[in-house]
Amino acid sequence: MCSTAILPVPLAAVPADRAPYGPLRPAAGQRAPWRPLRRRAGLPARILSGTSMTKLRQFPSGGAIRAARMRPVDLFILCGVVALFYLVARVGASTDQPFRPGNPPAVSTDPGNLPYYAARSVLRMFAGLVPAVLFTFVFGTWAARSRRAAKVIVPAIDILQSVPVLTFLSITVTGFVALFPHSTLGLECASVFAVFTALVWNMALAFYQSLATQPRELDEAARLMGLTRWQRFWKLDVPSGMISQVWNGMISFGAAWFALSASETISVNHRDNALPGIGSYVAQALDDGEGARVGLAVVVMIVTVVSVNFFFWRPLTAWAERFRTEECEIAEQPRSWFLQLLRRSTLPGHLARALRPAGERLDRAMRVLGTGRGRLRHDAARRRAADIAFTVLYTAAVAAIVWKAFSYVLAHVPLPEIGHDALLALVTYGRVLLLVAFSTVVWVPIGAWIGMNPKVNRIAQPVVQVLASFPTNFVFPLAVVVLGASGISLNWGCIVLMALGAQWYVLFNVIAGAGAIPGDLREAAADLGLRGWLRWRKLILPAVFPSYVTGALTASGGAWNASIQAETVSYGTTTLTAFGIGAYIQQATTDGDFARNFLGAVLMSVYVVVINRLFWRRLYRFAMKRCSL
Amino acid sequence: MNTSVISVRTLRKTFPAPSGGVLPVLDDVTFDLYEGEVIALLGKSGSGKSTLLRHVAGLLAPSGGTVHYRGTPVTGPNPGTAMLFQSFALMPWLTVQQNVELGLQARGVHAVERRGRALRAIDMVGLDGFENAYPKELSGGMRQRVGFARALVVEPDVLLMDEPFSALDVLTAQTLRNELLDLLAHPDSPTRTALLVTHSIEEAVQLADRILVLDTGPGRVKAELRVALPRPRDRRDPGFEALVEDAYEALTGRRTMAAPDDAVAQDPLRVAGPLPDVSVEALTGLLEFLDTRGGSLDLAALGDALSYELDDLMPLVEAAQLLGYAKVTASRLHLTTTGRGFARADILPRKHLFAAAALANVPLIATIRTLLLASAGGRLREPYLVGRLCGHVPEHAARRQLATAVTWGRYAELYEYDADDRVLLLPAEHRPANAA
Structure with missing residues (x-):
């Protein structure tokens, strides 16, 4: 949000009879004289003049001239x-x-x-x-x-x-x-x-x-x-x-x-x-x-x-x-x-x-x-009755579906196995956690460095975006070769596979956050002689924290998704399987076992939703409250 | 001239308070807007003047009472009105012309006619040549001209204005006010009646035929001023100045205080009057300014000199009065002896003076200090204080008052505040030794 610049002119300075009157019509393409030209940060002057050229083209009236002939x-x-x-x-x-x-x-x-x-x-x-x-x-x-x-x-x-x-x-x-x-x-x-x-x-x-x-x-x-x-x-x-x-x-x-x-x-x-x-x-x-x-x-x-x-x-x-x-130009x-x-x-x-x-x-x-949202008066009693009817119906429907699903799963899957599945999900959760921790340690410093160096940033950002949208499951099976050669179990190896796709979210969010640190703050920190670890602790880390949380949240979502593909990989005739809920779901899919597939999906979803609610959202709220710039 | 276009009868509006219960905003408002008349609704922030305007527009449902437009009760968006907004409310993705055409399009006017009428309206407000510009390319003043064109193109019976000039700089606002008067007074203009919400007294006196002064919390009409000055009005005219002073008096005078009942009187927190939401720096600035001007100044002149509107000035004046630093007599502000002492003190003595004044004159701060001294660890939880204040005022008001009390008390070094735990603390040197 930015405020309109208000001219600090006392009222008494206005000529009493009449302020300058008449249509305010600056020459075409020129800005009104009283409006300060807002320079956009980070844009070279060439581009600024470029935008004013495009504005100029809009005078006198848009398509009138251009419509005349075709262009190459x-x-x-x-x-x-x-x-x-x-x-x-x-x-x-x-x-x-x-x-x-x-x-x-x-x-x-x-x-x-x-x-x-x-x-x-x-x-x-x-x-x-x-x-x-x-x-x-x-x-x-x-x-x-x-x-x-x-x-x-x-x-x-x-x-x-x-x-x-x-x-x-x-x-x-x-x-x-x-x-x-x-x-x-x-x-x-x-x-x-x-x-x-x-x-x-x-x-x-x-x-x-x-x-x-x-x-x-x-x-x-x-x-x-x-x-x-x-x-x-x-x-x-x-x-x-x-x-x-x-x-x-x-x-x-x-x-x-x-x-x-x-x-x-x-x-x-x-x-x-x-x-x-x-x-x-x-x-x-x-x-x-x-x-x-x-x-x-x-x-x-x-x-x-x-x-x-x-x-x-x-x-x-x-x-x-x-x-x-909003009126503000973005950076x-x-x-x-x-x-x-x-x-x-x-x-x-x-x-x-x-x-x-x-x-x-x-x-x-x-x-x-028709025209919506015109009616102002509602019959309060009728409204409440309808509300109650709606709530009852909705609750009943949800309860029926949940009960149906529950009994279906119980009919096909023995109870101890459900407990085992919960353990599987916990193991996968552990992997997601490790992955997020690893991405944090590696990519936060690198991302912050990239974000604060505009030259590097210009090259790095598109690359990272491509990496983030590249479906890394393409290369999962190659891991079979690597793991086979090195003798590492897929139980650990799949963390790396999951990270291949997910970690970039942390990186590019941190880059964006670091790029948005106001120049004033950086100059103030330099002026105070903040250096090394102190500079990271007091300026950079808090400043990138909100965007880091967004990135880490997205990364953990991506990692859960990737676990389904990463915990079972095959190349040629070799198939490796890890101990986790992802492999369980994959197996159920291959077997066409609907009940187990459904159970696995529900368990995974419950974990994701609960962790989001208990951990990520709170962290996000804290970040927005304390560290937002 | 005597046909009533809008009639508001015993209008009441309450909003549900977040803590349960209701928060009264308008109470028993009755007035008529007659054909060809311009009424200004004048009040401090929180007097519900914008809420009142939105009832006339048919955008809000009253909790009690009625609004009629030419004899028909208003139950939905009022078809006889068009509104000017403080933020202009132009669709940023539409060009000037498309914005102006939008209202006609809603009425199903055919494309060719729509275009012609929109172009005439744009021409009328002096924006010829900007039809294809986007609002972003225009200055604030020009945007509000688009607002004029958009409102007037549908030829509304009544023009509603919600602080239309307050987002503009002083000179631009003055120009637009004059142009608005010209547009409304034009012999061909189908729109001659208007309702204006403003917190600027001068704007009200300049534009209106009648001024309704609204009281704060809950809003009700507490005074009506007739403006019988010929137009164009000169702000140096004695009649103009007299009206401005009358309006200031109507706004500041006769604070109606409900007598506290017994239950309230027993709770020291609750007898605390409302604290104006003011920073100590601004207050200091005001007192220093007053001191340099000989310690006494008309409120109108003060507002002029600082280029402050009512919303900015009145809380400062109230705070100065509350702390015993200034007095208002007949719309003139006088510095008291303590006020002069405060204005001339250095940074640290100033804090001590402020502490003394706050403890003596602000019951809320004094009570917080007493409670802190009496508490075991020299700590008080903020939610506890909000809870106790809530019995008397709505929750958001309680929070705001407490926030002001916290800021003032912190400045005066009477107590400290920990935002993480939301607790108030005695300063370390006063804290009991056993507390952590």
């Missing part, structure tokens, strides 16, 4: 769009193949297939993103608008977002395959669903929170103007939640890659269900023991992750900046070369103009949804 860049973009449509149609058409259980679609490890497989995987990712956005819009809005819905939806999503995605994979695969018995479409759906679950909870919760914390005066303005529900959603709700939507989507995409590559090759009930994709390519190459091809696939994967970032998430985050509500504005290119094109303008009449018609048609 338009041709370029047009070709890109056509190529994209062609690719989607080509790749998408092959998703519906005949499929007989027992004869899964073959995955060839011919490197020539890699681009096609990568395209299939990317398509699945975006196919998962679309329903995730829709779900977010529907349930986020519903929870924010209905008091009672919020009581169910918000806690449910909150728990679901800390449940490891992979735990329920086999259950969903079985369900979807049953839905499309003679086509690979069922497997495709299961895979897309895995992506969906990796993305949706974060996004939905973020959207709900942005609705709940909407600026009060904007809400009042919208109500007083009498915006229809449809108008309010598109003019206020979606824009005000846009930034958190985009960022959460981008961050969750890393977890989604992980879920995707796992879901492409899941084996349920001793049947391998391989879908053509980059994840299954790697799995096949590993089965065949073809190390070079695995390496090639890893390179292709990195290229894919980087290009999705470059062509999709970067432009989107840069574009979303226009939806920032480093996300920029995207690709977005600049799109902005130079006249095509988006043409498209917008062409669609405007349709938008108008839709706006009219949607008036049937």
Whole structure:
């Protein structure tokens, strides 16, 4: 939050008759003279003048001049769009193949297939993103608008977002395959669903929170103007939640890659269900023991992750900046070369103009949804009665489901085994704890160092982001070779495997936190002669603490998820198994043992939720209270 | 002229307090807003003036009483009104034109007509050429002009204004006030009636035909001032100055104190009057300033000289009175002898003087000190004190008062505070030897 600069001029200084009057109209492109130009920290002057150039372009009126003729860049973009449509149609058409259980679609490890497989995987990712956005819009809005819905939806999503995605994979695969018995479409759906679950909870919760914390005066303005529900959603709700939507989507995409590559090759009930994709390519190459091809696939994967970032998430985050509500400029504005290119094109303008009449018609048609939140008076007695009825029904439903699940599990799993499983979960928890401790010791100092050196930071940050969104389960099986050679048990080795993916969250959050330490504080510390350990203890560590907690929380979530893949690894004919709940779930999945799979998933979820509540959230609250800058 | 556009009858509003029970904000407010009239609701912060405005807008449901718009009870967003907000409340992702068109779009006005009306409104407020600018690119004053255009484009019957100029610097605010008057007085203007919430007395006198002065906690109309000065109004005009002084008097005078009943009188914590939320530095600054001006100054002149609005000035004046450092007689602030001594003292003696004044005049601080001296380890838990204060005032007010008492007491070195454990402590040298 920043305050508006107030001119300290005493009232008496104003000429009594009239203050300077008349329309205040500075020359085009010039700032009003009384408004201090706020320099954005960390941006060289060249870029500042660049932004004022873009503003200049908006005078006199946006598209009027540009609309006149096509530009070379338009041709370029047009070709890109056509190529994209062609690719989607080509790749998408092959998703519906005949499929007989027992004869899964073959995955060839011919490197020539890699681009096609990568395209299939990317398509699945975006196919998962679309329903995730829709779900977010529907349930986020519903929870924010209905008091009672919020009581169910918000806690449910909150728990679901800390449940490891992979735990329920086999259950969903079985369900979807049953839905499309003679086509690979069922497997495709299961895979897309895995992506969906990796993305949706974060996004939905973020959207709900942005609705709940909407600026009060904007809400009042919208109500007083009498915006229809449809108008309010598109003019206020979606824009005000846009930034958190985009960022959460981008961050969750890393977890989604992980879920995707796992879901492409899941084996349920001793049947391998391989879908053509980059994840299954790697799995096949590993089965065949073809190390070079695995390496090639890893390179292709990195290229894919980087290009999705470059062509999709970067432009989107840069574009979303226009939806920032507070007046302050953030330290480093996300920029995207690709977005600049799109902005130079006249095509988006043409498209917008062409669609405007349709938008108008839709706006009219949607008036049937009515105007929300107008009613002021509620019948208190009726409201309370409805509340009670709702609570009773809800509690009964939850109790029935819990009892049903409980008795189902008890019928299939002997009681002592449940106790044993709880021990398994405890062991895995120990691994997660070790991993977080290890990441802390290693990455906090390095991250802080990187964050405080802008030069290093500029190079390191994109690299770390790629590392964090790279599905490391690709390389797990290679551990078999290493562990086999070194003689280390997987019980310890899998900690390293889990860390491969999870540790980066600690690193990049600490980098961000250290980068945000105000220059004033650093200068003050230097001025006081703080050096060495004292400087770390009194300045750096407290300053990065809140972002460290966020990173460590995310890292431990990622580690739980990874444990399912990391505690059982196989390469060629060798399979290693560790003692832990992850291996237990994996085994149950392979056996098609629904009850054990479910039990394992529930146990893991309970651990995660309880630890989050008891430990991480408290630590986070403390961090925000004591160390937030 | 005599048609009542908005009529408010015995309006009452309570909010649920966090500790249970209710917190009264408005109590028994009755007034009429007549056609072509501008009313200013004037009050200190916490007088519920913005809450009152939101009832007229139909954004809040009254706990009792009614609001009527031209004879129809208001049960939802009031269709005859449009509002100007303190923070402008423009959608940052829409251009100026899109912002102005939004209200028309909500009413289902067709695109072509909408565009024409919006452009005329933008032209009218002098923002021609900025149609495609985003609010971020505009200065505060220009943003509020967009606010004008957005409110006036729907041709509301009544214009509601919630401190529309308080986020602007002094010169810009003055310009916009004059322009607002011109817009409302324009012969073609369909909007001639307005309700303004402000904490600036001068703004009220300059803009309004009538000023309703609201009392604090719970808000009720405690005075009504008629402004019969011709426009444009000159702030150096004797009539103008007299009205400003009347308003100050209405705001400061006649503090209505409920007689404490027996149960309350027995608890020394509860008889403590409300503590103004003021920093010691600001108070010191005020007293020093007063001393340099000969120890006596009109409140209006003081507000002018410091460029302070009511919300900034009144708590300071109350604190100075409470501590016995100053007196108010007929809207003039006088420094007392102790006040002068305090203003002229050095840093450390000043602390001792402040300690003495606080112990003598602020029952809450004196009681905390007594309780601390009487307690075994020289410690008191903060929640305990909040709990005892809560019986008398709502919880958030209790917390705020205690926070002020803690700050004052810490400054005076009467006690210390440990934020981690939320305990108050005697200073180490006064603590009993056996305490850790």
